[in-house]
Amino acid sequence: MNADFDTYRLSDEHEALREAVRALAEKEIAPYAAEVDEQGRYPVEARDALVKAGFHAITIPEEYGGEGADELAGCIVIEEVARACASSSLIPGVNGLGLTPILLSASHELKQQVLPSIASGEAMISYALSEREAGSDAASMKTRARRDGDEWVLNGTKCWITNAGESTWYTVMAVTDPEKKANGISAFVVHKDDPGFEVGPKERKLGINGSPTREIYFSDCRIPADRIIGAEGTGFKTALQTLDHTRPTIGAQAVGIAQGALDVAISYVKERKQFGKHLAEFQGLQFMIADMAMKVEAARQLVYVATSRAERGEANLGFISSAAKCMASDVAMSVTTDAVQLLGGAGYTKDFPVERMMRDAKITQIYEGTNQVQRLVMARALLR
Template sequence: MSDLYNLPEDHQDIRAAVRELAEGAIKPFAADCDEKERYPVEAQKALIDAGFHAVHIPEAYEGMGADAVATVVVIEEVARVCASSALIPAVNKLGSMPIILSGSEELKQAVLPSIASGEAMISYALSEREAGSDAAAMRTRAKADGDDWILNGTKCWITNAGVSSWYTVMAVTDPDKGSRGISAFVVHADDEGFQVGTKERKLGIKGSPTREIHFDNCRIPGWRIVGEPGTGYSTALATLEHTRPTIGAQAVGIAQGALELSVDYAKHRQQFGKAIAQFQAIQFMIADMAMAVEAARTLVYQAAAAAERGDPRSSFLASAAKCLASDTAMSVTTDAVQILGGAGYTRDFAAERMMRDAKITQIYEGTNQIQRLVMARSLLR
């Protein structure tokens, strides 16, 4: 009965391997990537070399075929040292999940092996300037032209745009049908009429580029539609049940890193002739931080497992995990800065970077206000 409520040994082995990789090959460059707002090429190479950049890709498409819990473990451990680098495996899953869920065999064979090998990365394009939480209000259009599709419009807030080769794009194919008139397509960076915009100037996750992408009569072959016309929005919602726990995992990783930094600092920082860890005020803060991290981690793993097995509660659990974990990350990183005091407010320590990075987890893949709406509707249905 000792393993009744414990990760299987192979998942624990994955955690140990990713942690060793993250400590040795990702953490040393995290501050520099943030400071210079540069993409973490060292992390990408290390993750690809070790096979941790897209562990979720099924074995049928030359991937590792890792389950959803293993995937969130990978993301959590990378985020523990660098939130920007954690978006490599996280966004690879976000961008490819619509294809895995709804794509044709031809489309899967054309795209997924290149992601599994690390030859390519894939991003996800749903949001627009006037269509964020209200995704059904999007204006990007796709029109059939013979055997091809022609895309026109602009998507914004596209994580890792300019680095990715593939983009899963939501566009309106029938304006009269509302959300049922939205379809999903896969665009390649080399497609004529596709262009990447300028990089956003952000508060956090500065190592991960966020850009607009533009479609100017962008022509793609007909087989690159994901599923049937009009099924794009339902595919997008199904995708989020699988990927919101990955944002929860990123948030847990950030919070775990901040907790460990706080504990280490409290043990060594001297005030009034003793380590501040001996003061009850600090002890209570650290206890509350650790309690919240453990609760968030448990819910994230539960949500990932629910999505893996197709649990009918997976939508509620995905939103709950993402919401609780991101709120926890914001709270814990803020407390970490407080424990470090003046030092925490400087870039000499990672606490302020973690605090800045944590904020976006409350916003992307659905704001936490949207998550609460999803949960409430699920409960009141």
Template sequence: MFALTEDHRDIRAAIREIAEKEIAPHAAEVDEQERYPSEAQKALTAAGFQAVHIPEEFDGAGADAISTIIVIEEIARVCASSSLIPAVNKLGSMPILLSGSEELKRQVLPSIAAGDAMISYALSEREAGSDAAAMRTRAVADGDDWVLNGTKCWITNAGVSTWYTVMAVTDPDAARPAQGISAFVVHSGDPGFVVGSKERKLGIKGSPTREIHFENCRVPGDRMIGAPGTGFATAMATLDHTRPTIGAQAVGIAQGALDIAVDYLRERRQFGRSLAEFQGLQFMVADAAMQIEAARTLVYQAAAAAERGDANTTFLAAAAKCLASDTAMKVTVDAVQLLGGAGFTRDFPVERMMRDAKITQIYEGTNQIQRLVMARSLLR
């Protein structure tokens, strides 16, 4: 039947309890002070929720894609910044899971599964955002090693992570730019690896976003992911698995905002009546709930399709991320409206949720790019 398993429901109950008791109380302060949510990382690691997707053979929980989605969604419901801990661990490690050697997997993944390390994903550059294949970061073979030079930007959790999956050009003369790109795993202790200053952002302020620099950064040859020239294909395959996680983050943000708005409408009185009795406001929450449920269903469908390797995975992943993030933006804006003047203050979380929702329409491919991906999938 079309329903979550009992295990999925148990995971939701467990992560929701952790989120509400140990993450939510710090969410406003994390945003206000623009500091890393260390309480969330500690709580998630203690419960084994920081990277549930890592397979059992690499000391992980071996959770399926739906379980991972549920974890991210429930954390995002109270703190979007904290939800990027499991989300980015999946993003950074997915290229290794898809294309890495057995030895590389055993070198990197157990430390992430144990919570001793985190991993970030480095694809974008200042002049290579949506056009990622135009990247300028270079990797040149030197004996058994590779030497990287260049700069990556918009790197989520940079400076916190120990490992970084990095795309770099190894063959600048390739027939097509994408065919000259390779993937590497860089360690924060590698010589020549430098972390830049934090970006000043609209939302998700608790998750540091930084540039990372490679200044003759020497990486052992056994840390190349897959064969030379396959990095861009691995990067795109990774997004089929991780765009639904951004959809889950967006669904969680939207659900959290709607929950707050519904509670407010029940409690607030105007003109001698509860706000919940006004039909115009009832329509707003009904629309929000309908849109969230539609987005959630598509996100779960996309995650399951990616795990099965369905032929329409690329379309579904793009559609899920696009629909869910557009929904999150609309629902959070409406939640601020439903709370009126109170919603415009930092006394209530909905203004933070509105700011946090915006990035879900931008990262892991803007929603304009998602529509291109969907159209090309349909018209091929």
């Protein structure tokens, strides 16, 4: 077996990026994380710091004013920001999600129209697929788009839209031909100033409180005809392709949250004493820490493999992308819960960040496809 093991390690550039993002997150993002959660306010400090450093949408190609980084770099940014503040990690995360359909399927002209404003940081982009009655079953969506001369007219409601109200652009899936079911869905780019577009009130949530989640409404919303992404009827295919690329980014967010909780737990057990000994000297707790770290590292490697394979455009990404998202989010939930346990009563208070991390971790098992759906995707890929 002659495997080239050198290809399986992060490049020096990736390691340098991690250091840079970690330093920025510790200095500019972590100090506001508790307050952002407590007040449920958008993390403007994080946004400004990420934009200034060029980390807010790192995968936009250079020809559109971006950094031109690979998808693994995008995951490292999300992971390191999530280690400090999960809400803030949704700035690069959701930009990536909203951008991916455009990068995959849009015309050069549409890319030119949308991407430079996001690359410069003057605009953000959100992604609108889900509806109240079309969550896991996205193909049953009701939002409609009909052609009217040089415009498309959109009608309907999308829900659970991350960073809605903060974003300028929205990548929206809508039905253009109801007869064709999934093959009658098309993708569009909507601007917040388009007539007939409106943003609803904020959801009250368990976690990620610094990232607003809202409904968005289209009432005879008119957009120019050239804002369709790819050909008519290809939207659902683009949406599924997008998830192959973005599910690992949710995995990266989950890994970051878990790593943040593990770091807090380790420093706590090294300092705190009971029965005249540091907690770190008790074997039962050592085993807990070892298990937590083992899971985090396994999840991280799976996320990196999945995102690298997506970057290379490999076939049959469904299994690996779902596996990375599913495993990493399950790990985040279990590791953050254990971190709260290790800190005991202190872990249950807001004086320490682990209870916030535990609440934030939960959503990673739900959005971009619940982990039950991920297991369905994996099983279908295996049994095809």
